[in-house]
Amino acid sequence: MTSLWSVLWAAPAATGFAMLFNVRKRALPIVAAIAVLARFVSDYGKDQGLPIVASDFIAAFIVGAIAYALGPRTGEASPVYAFAPVIPLIPGAVIAEALTSLMAWITSDRTDEAQAAADFIAAASSGFTAAAILLALCLGAISPTLLMPRTRTPED
Amino acid sequence: MVPVTDSPTDSPTDPQRVQLEAILQTALDMGVRVQMCGGYTARVRATTQRVALALGAERAETWVSSGNIGLAVYRGGWSRTSVRNTPTLGVNFTELSQLSQLSKRSGQLTLDQLREQMAQITGTAKRYPLSLVVVMLGVSCGSFAALFGADAAGIALAAAGGSAGAWLRHEMVRRQFKPFIYCLFAALLSASVVLGPSALTTTTQQAVTASILYLVPGVPLLNGTADLLTSNYLNGVVRLTRASVILLGATLGLALALLVWGYA
Numbered sequence: 246m247t248s249l250w251s252v253l254w255a256a257p258a259a260t261g262f263a264m265l266f267n268v269r270k271r272a273l274p275i276v277a278a279i280a281v282l283a284r285f286v287s288d289y290g291k292d293q294g295l296p297i298v299a300s301d302f303i304a305a306f307i308v309g310a311i312a313y314a315l316g317p318r319t320g321e322a323s324p325v326y327a328f329a330p331v332i333p334l335i336p337g338a339v340i341a342e343a344l345t346s347l348m349a350w351i352t353s354d355r356t357d358e359a360q361a362a363a364d365f366i367a368a369a370s371s372g373f374t375a376a377a378i379l380l381a382l383c384l385g386a387i388s389p390t391l392l393m394p395r396t397r398t399p400e401d
Numbered sequence: 402m403v404p405v406t407d408s409p410t411d412s413p414t415d416p417q418r419v420q421l422e423a424i425l426q427t428a429l430d431m432g433v434r435v436q437m438c439g440g441y442t443a444r445v446r447a448t449t450q451r452v453a454l455a456l457g458a459e460r461a462e463t464w465v466s467s468g469n470i471g472l473a474v475y476r477g478g479w480s481r482t483s484v485r486n487t488p489t490l491g492v493n494f495t496e497l498s499q500l501s502q503l504s505k506r507s508g509q510l511t512l513d514q515l516r517e518q519m520a521q522i523t524g525t526a527k528r529y530p531l532s533l534v535v536v537m538l539g540v541s542c543g544s545f546a547a548l549f550g551a552d553a554a555g556i557a558l559a560a561a562g563g564s565a566g567a568w569l570r571h572e573m574v575r576r577q578f579k580p581f582i583y584c585l586f587a588a589l590l591s592a593s594v595v596l597g598p599s600a601l602t603t604t605t606q607q608a609v610t611a612s613i614l615y616l617v618p619g620v621p622l623l624n625g626t627a628d629l630l631t632s633n634y635l636n637g638v639v640r641l642t643r644a645s646v647i648l649l650g651a652t653l654g655l656a657l658a659l660l661v662w663g664y665a
Binding site for chain 2: 251254255256257258259260261262263264265266267268269284320321322324325327328329331332333335337338340341344345347348351352379380383384386387388390391
């Protein structure tokens with residue numbers, strides 16, 4: 246079940262990155278709010294049985310659409326609202342599993358062939374999943390810009 | 402051999418030529434700044450062309466790579482071309498937003514007014530203090546740990562590791578180390594800060610993963626994807642390759658820390 250308290254952690258997570266990207270102070274609360282919404286959508290999608298790649302794509306697409314609509318109205322370039330809020334969607338657990346399995350496979354002495362094979366498959370599976378999620382996040386955040394009407398330019 | 406003539410139109414001081422040169426350099430300045438602030442290729446191209454046309458060029462053609470921008474402007478039978486390097490400056494979305502707004506108004510401004518306002522933007526777009534950014538990146542890493550389900554000690558360790566690594570990365574960037582090297586050492590330090598006192602937490606794995614996430618190359622990844630999807634394939638591949646190198650450095654740093662602290 247999606248916990249509102251847990252998704253609130255997305256706000257400080259995105260705000261730190263927004264400050265690294267030198268986003269203006271007045272835009273920081275909006276960035277934080279979009280990040281919380283994105284994390285909520287992602288967690289809710291997973292709760293409803295969607296694959297993690299699909300739920301993260303939908304969340305990132307919503308971020309991209311909000312950024313595209315909000316940017317020009319608030320005098321900000323759309324990446325201000327599109328980039329930092331997507332970062333809390335990064336799949337830490339999947340990346341950790343991939344790294345742990347990879348390290349176990351690399352450092353094993355191969356006396357237990359079955360375990361070594363299991364570690365390798367776990368590392369490859371988690372690694373590919375993490376890569377697919379990253380791709381989904383990037384595509385989701387950028388896609389709304391590609392669907393823009395001709396009256397808008399990439400500058401918006 | 403054709404003799405060189407000193408006709409008025411060939412003179413470097415010819416008003417038409419001087420004006421076209423000023424348009425060229427101003428539009429190029431704008432494109433270079435947009436690229437340096439973190440704009441993707443289509444944005445850089447659109448801004449450069451918009452400014453050149455607004456200032457009076459009849460036609461403007463751009464060539465944008467990951468490290469250079471070229472522009473050719475045409476007017477009244479004349480053409481001028483120039484290429485400029487775009488050194489890495491670090492992402493600056495405040496300046497990017499201000500430059501975007503300025504380029505949209507460029508049709509209502511004279512060349513001198515535009516140059517003056519550009520200088521104002523680049524001179525006044527302040528950054529947050531380094532200490533604040535380092536602390537906030539630590540807070541980000543702590544928040545990631547919380548999102549991954551870490552306990553309170555794990556959150557605190559991830560925050561401390563993230564801040565320490567972010568500070569080291571800044572110092573190494575200042576000393577002009579390459580991305581692979583500074584990401585490797587920053588990840589090694591961050592993970593070590595978590596793994597050293599890992600007895601304090603029961604969620605070491607979540608904390609150590611979160612502690613290096615400040616190294617995620619978000620802007621190169623997103624800009625690279627944007628470039629690929631807007632048919633700027635070469636620049637897209639370059640940006641994604643840069644992101645891959647950063648990720649590889651961070652991964653190796655983490656793997657090294659796991660080996661050093663006996664977790665592998």
